[in-house]
Amino acid sequence: MMTGGLSEARSPTPEIQELVDEVKPTFEAKNNEKYEEFKAVSYKSQVVAGIIYYVKVHLGKDEYAHLKIFRPLPQTKDPVELMDYQMGKTKDDEVTYF
Template identity: 40%
Template sequence: MASHGMCGGLSEAKEATEEVHEICRGMKVHAELKAGKTFEVFTAESFRTQCVAGANYFIKVHVGGDEHVHLRVYDGGELELTDMQHPKSQADLIEYF
């Protein structure tokens, strides 16, 4: 069993919290720029975290229909969208990227 306190590893996937919804809202415009399109829906569903100098959030976001994207957001005092995977499906697990 991986320890939650272990730095470097990803936490278990959890349902999106209010904090994660807030992060997601702040990242929508950045995600749209990366994807080159506008998302009608942009709702965080679940997330995993990675303890680094700050924290990485890996967030599964519903963007309408059956489509999802995975965001990697770095929180080192300020939030930054560092990477995004798309398109993803509801069934895709959040993995490190």
């Protein structure tokens, strides 16, 4: 993958689910809602000064959201950050740059 470019969509790994789990409290606080299900479905990544992950998350029933999660370089010791998200997504919506 080239620096700055968005990768192809991939199936989530345990590491991606851990990232999603880590930002779940922030996501729920911003939406003022609790989600029983919060499962990564697919993701793309972008290498910057760290990695930005664009993750499609199943929220239960027919609800999906796209999350933009930043993982800084390890040496910074900075925490993972939920940068942005998009609600109202469907199972078939492709995760794209936003």
